[in-house]
Amino acid sequence: MNNTTSKKKLFIKTYGCQMNSYDTKRMEDILRPLGYESVDSYEDADMAILNTCHIREKATDKVFSDLGRIRPHKKAKEDKGEQMVLAVAGCVAQAEGDVILSRARYVDLVFGPQTYHELPEMIAKITGAYGQERIINTDFPVEEKFDHLPQENAVTGPTAFLSVQEGCDKFCSFCVVPYTRGSEYSRTVDGILSEAKRLVAAGVKDISLLGQNVNAFHGDGPDGKTWGLGRLIREMNEIDGLERIRYTTSHPCDMQDDLITAHRDCEKLMPYLHLPVQSGSDRILKAMNRKHTAQSYLDTLARFRDMRPDIALSSDFIIGFPGETDQDFEDTMRLVEQVGYSLAYSFKYSPRPGTPAANMQNLVREDVKDKRLHALQALLSSQAVAFNQSFIGKTVKVLFDGRQTKPGFLHGRTEYNQAIHVEAPDRLFGQIADVTVNSAGNTALHGSVAIQDDDLAA
Numbered sequence: 431m432n433n434t435t436s437k438k439k440l441f442i443k444t445y446g447c448q449m450n451s452y453d454t455k456r457m458e459d460i461l462r463p464l465g466y467e468s469v470d471s472y473e474d475a476d477m478a479i480l481n482t483c484h485i486r487e488k489a490t491d492k493v494f495s496d497l498g499r500i501r502p503h504k505k506a507k508e509d510k511g512e513q514m515v516l517a518v519a520g521c522v523a524q525a526e527g528d529v530i531l532s533r534a535r536y537v538d539l540v541f542g543p544q545t546y547h548e549l550p551e552m553i554a555k556i557t558g559a560y561g562q563e564r565i566i567n568t569d570f571p572v573e574e575k576f577d578h579l580p581q582e583n584a585v586t587g588p589t590a591f592l593s594v595q596e597g598c599d600k601f602c603s604f605c606v607v608p609y610t611r612g613s614e615y616s617r618t619v620d621g622i623l624s625e626a627k628r629l630v631a632a633g634v635k636d637i638s639l640l641g642q643n644v645n646a647f648h649g650d651g652p653d654g655k656t657w658g659l660g661r662l663i664r665e666m667n668e669i670d671g672l673e674r675i676r677y678t679t680s681h682p683c684d685m686q687d688d689l690i691t692a693h694r695d696c697e698k699l700m701p702y703l704h705l706p707v708q709s710g711s712d713r714i715l716k717a718m719n720r721k722h723t724a725q726s727y728l729d730t731l732a733r734f735r736d737m738r739p740d741i742a743l744s745s746d747f748i749i750g751f752p753g754e755t756d757q758d759f760e761d762t763m764r765l766v767e768q769v770g771y772s773l774a775y776s777f778k779y780s781p782r783p784g785t786p787a788a789n790m791q792n793l794v795r796e797d798v799k800d801k802r803l804h805a806l807q808a809l810l811s812s813q814a815v816a817f818n819q820s821f822i823g824k825t826v827k828v829l830f831d832g833r834q835t836k837p838g839f840l841h842g843r844t845e846y847n848q849a850i851h852v853e854a855p856d857r858l859f860g861q862i863a864d865v866t867v868n869s870a871g872n873t874a875l876h877g878s879v880a881i882q883d884d885d886l887a888a
């Protein structure tokens with residue numbers, strides 16, 4: 431019944447970060463040779479995977495409510511004598527796999543982020559002729575998953591993620607990542623470059639290098655030496671056909687000169703930096719175990735601005751960390767005013783089980799957190815508007831990476847990572863073109879392109 435040639439429907443729901451989006455694509459790549467085709471609905475799926483995120487609160491609740499929604503469809507398939515393999519993957523699986531298996535008896539498979547290359551074997555055990563078993567696989571295998579990923583990497587547009595590093599050894603006191611993704615691991619330079627070249631050959635123009643701590647990258651180079659991220663980017667800058675390089679997410683303590691100067695030397699490295707600071711208060715940064723101060727962070731940003739004065743800056747903030755006073759919060763506001771961000775993400779602190787901060791006293795009241803978050807987001811939003819509006823009337827280079835529902839409109843990204851909606855002919859999809867910016871808000875720009883005679887005829 432389950433032979434490898436018959437077509438099967440694969441549904442994957444992705445929560446959380448870009449690393450999870452990358453993992454989802456690679457799971458699809460692994461399962462495609464087994465006959466699985468991706469579908470948008472779990473209703474008649476032969477396999478449904480929830481690729482989960484554990485970084486902030488309510489993660490587990492969301493997973494259980496999604497499982498509850500899928501359950502009747504699994505039952506309906508079983509009533510027809512068919513099977514739906516129901517799996518939970520990602521960081522909730524890693525952190526709470528046993529809870530999932532015992533609370534949701536109908537889940538067949540729980541697997542962590544380091545094990546998805548073993549999916550074919552896991553599925554064979556579940557659907558196999560020798561009877562079905564439920565599986566939990568949350569190992570951190572010594573043999574790395576990257577060595578086992580298929581060569582093929584399905585390309586669906588001009589932009590792609592490329593995972594170069596995983597895991598984190600920083601142990602910020604609020605964060606689950608070192609526990610769910612394990613310790614830092616860097617892929618080899620050859621492996622990364624050949625994946626990048628394959629992507630470019632398939633039409634990709636913009637590659638985002640991914641890692642939980644991407645600037646801690648230290649991969650084995652072809653010359654027998656260890657390469658940092660700056661050196662890797664310099665090499666990628668030479669790939670013909672590749673137009674844009676980005677990287678995310680970085681830690682202030684791992685910034686090497688070679689990466690900072692790459693922003694001056696590599697024309698393909700985009701003028702955008704996401705460098706989370708989390709708080710502007712040294713007291714809170716210490717309690718967070720961030721190992722940097724507000725001033726050392728500002729000094730690092732100044733070095734980037736020396737290399738690339740137009741660089742757009744972005745950050746993450748946590749509001750209401752245990753013990754955060756009005757003064758600490760004011761320090762965060764002052765830091766934001768000093769920097770001037772183009773875009774930033776801010777979150778209310780939520781205790782994550784198993785992290786040191788989860789045992790801290792002096793919790794900040796929810797209504798205080800709400801008030802502070804609101805004030806911070808208002809400030810960040812006004813900075814984003816000011817940044818975006820400074821482009822009105824100017825011409826920017828846009829890579830068109832999506833079609834809008836409204837015909838005749840394309841979605842794109844500027845070099846500064848702004849989203850932009852443009853009335854543009856479809857021939858520009860996948861291309862880079864000059865766009866005149868007409869208007870701007872806090873989340874996106876609007877623009878127009880010069881129309882050619884051919885477009886009018888088309």
Ligand code: 5AD
Pocket residue numbers: 485486604605606706708746747748777778779780781782
């Ligand atoms: N509570 C709130 N925000 C968190 N983040 C990570 N852990 C927590 C937590 N426990 C935020 C940080 C990080 C981003 C990915 O998520 O700002 O940079």
Ligand code: SF4
Pocket residue numbers: 598599600601602605606607608642643681
């Ligand atoms: Fe989490 Fe800190 Fe590592 Fe970022 S650097 S993944 S916040 S522990």
